[in-house]
Amino acid sequence: MGDLKKILKLTAGVGEELIRCGAEISRVEDTMNRIALHYGVTGRQIFIISNGVFVNLEKGEEAKNVSFQHIPQISVDMSKLCELNSLSRDIEQMDLSLDQALARFECVRGGKKKNxxxxxxxxxxxxxxxxxxxxxxxxxxxxxxxxxxxxxxxxxxxxxxxxxxxxxxxxxxxxxxxxxxxxxxxxxxxxxxxxxxxxxxxxxxxxxxxxxxxxxxxxxxxxxxxxxxxxxxxxxxxxxxxxxxxxxxxxxxx
Amino acid sequence: MGLLLETAAAFVGTIAFGILFVVPSSQFLVCGLVGGIGWVVYAVTLANSSAAVASFMATVVIVLLARILAVVRKVPTNVIMIPGIFPIVPGIGLYDMIYNLMIGDTASGVSQGLAVLKAIGAIVFGIIAVFSLPNRWFRKRPKIVARR
Incomplete structure (x- = not known):
């Protein structure tokens, strides 16, 4: 997988999960912009509504990557919201590598067994x-x-x-x-x-x-x-x- | 005594809603405290004023506390605010409105509906008012590192 593809997967995935677990739009937008900027994209267009995420990321002259996600159902999960929030903070402050961040994101997305x-x-x-x-x-x-x-x-x-x-x-x-x-x-x-x-x-x-x-x-x-x-x-x-x-x-x- | 019991009920109820919304268990105490304090403000203001003013005051206190505590505890504001705001939902007014509209007593139904609308409007206005305060008032000051 190319670098840009991974960045897109992480950015769009985090946005999707944030909306799904009950975040407000401005937080989703802010988090996605931070992640994309941290991994050094040269151009980004992000549009979010309450049931969809649209992202276009660019790196260099040629490479472009687009993602559309439809989010039909919301299931409130504040723990996931906290974990995604601290993941985005760690990406900036601890300078996580792209693979580390993706691995941790997959772990958060999987969620915990609920009683x-x-x-x-x-x-x-x-x-x-x-x-x-x-x-x-x-x-x-x-x-x-x-x-x-x-x-x-x-x-x-x-x-x-x-x-x-x-x-x-x-x-x-x-x-x-x-x-x-x-x-x-x-x-x-x-x-x-x-x-x-x-x-x-x-x-x-x-x-x-x-x-x-x-x-x-x-x-x-x-x-x-x-x-x-x-x-x-x-x-x-x-x-x-x-x-x-x-x-x-x-x-x-x- | 009554107020103490009610505050305890608001504390427990807020934590119960925290569990329903899957709030991490490390934030339960904070959520419960915010819910309890919100209820105290609501009850004290209600004794001296109207339901709409009481809802507004309580919402402002709850959302302000949630914004401050969210920075301290490093969690999103929603985690603390959403369970904390539940105790001041105008439940009985809503019930009376539905019941009176159902039995065909439109006049009391509509007047209760307007009272509920006032209370909900006050909550909405309270949330918007506190969220229009600039973000930097709530940000932690960066620690000054001594340089040699």
């Missing part, structure tokens, strides 16, 4: 403590904790079917709300609204929302509006799920 029970527990604990913040009492918190566990277990179980986001979050809303209504009828929780809000909070698209705002603040308007639309769509799906569940149980009006 699903850890996430299920976190979803439960998060739902329970947020239910308390919304003003629920001890019984409501335990109800929300239970529903948070069940909700994430459901998400983990259906992950391999690759359901569309819309369907997934509507089903999640239905599941959490019907579970809460069930718990209320059994007398295990006292306040329906705090319990429901607590149990659906693990689904709230916080990363898309915050990144959307940051992109707009950096005047990356296209990526920002796409991300805010994404967050809004997910929120509407959750709300629709809640309404469907209320109707199924014959609660709430006509």
């Amino acid at each position: 699903i029970w850890q996430y299920i527990a976190a979803s439960g604990v998060g739902a329970g403590s947020f239910c308390y913040l919304f003003g629920g009492d001890a019984k409501d918190c335990f109800g929300a904790l239970l529903m948070g566990l069940i909700l994430w277990f459901f998400f983990t179980a259906v992950e391999r079917y690759r359901l569309p986001k819309v369907v997934l979050h509507t089903l999640g809303g239905i599941l959490a709300t019907s579970g809460c209504i069930f718990l209320l009828r059994l007398g295990l929780v006292n306040h329906l609204e705090q319990t429901i809000m607590g149990s659906i909070i693990p689904m709230i698209p916080g990363v898309a929302f915050v990144n959307g705002i940051r992109d707009i603040a950096d005047s990356d308007y296209i990526s920002g509006s796409i991300r805010l639309l994404d967050a809004m769509l997910i929120f509407i799906c959750i709300a629709a799920g809640v309404c469907i569940a209320f109707r199924l149980f014959g609660m709430g009006g006509v």
Whole structure:
């Protein structure tokens, strides 16, 4: 593999992974420019939107190399974000060679083995403590904790079917709300609204929302509006799920 | 006492969201502290003012802390900021809005929706305000190496 090809592989790969794990556009752009400059390209054109990376690198008069990457799905992973960040810092400060940097990048891209029970527990604990913040009492918190566990277990179980986001979050809303209504009828929780809000909070698209705002603040308007639309769509799906569940149980009006 | 328990809940909840977003375990304590401090600011301001002002103040404190700590801990700002901002999401307002719109009480639904929109607008404005501060205010000063 030629030198320029390797630089391109590293630059485009880092950009792709950064977007995938939840970085804002300006960071991706900055990191890619730094890496390309450090390995001495003579010309570079980089364009990034929230689901694609376009790079053209030049070295000398003749050699040119172009890469287009489509990034259809985002899976938030802040550990990967930290590791890519320190990789780019080390490339500049410790002067890593191209092969060393590529080897370390492949290692980061591979990721770590994830323990699903850890996430299920976190979803439960998060739902329970947020239910308390919304003003629920001890019984409501335990109800929300239970529903948070069940909700994430459901998400983990259906992950391999690759359901569309819309369907997934509507089903999640239905599941959490019907579970809460069930718990209320059994007398295990006292306040329906705090319990429901607590149990659906693990689904709230916080990363898309915050990144959307940051992109707009950096005047990356296209990526920002796409991300805010994404967050809004997910929120509407959750709300629709809640309404469907209320109707199924014959609660709430006509 | 109530505030103490709520702050503890915000601390634990923020760390739980940190785990969901796969934040490295070395940053859990920082995330939790930022979430807890944000909630204290929110609760104290809410007692003396409106929800929108409280959301704005809390967001400014959270994002400012996240930017400072991100430099100290050498991690991207998102790692600390995104979990930390969750406790001030206007959850109950959102629920009331959806519920009232669903049962056909459009008037209260819309008025609650506007209240939620104000709170979210305040959060957005807070994030944008802190990110418009120039980067060099947060950069660490380069260490001065003594030369002989």
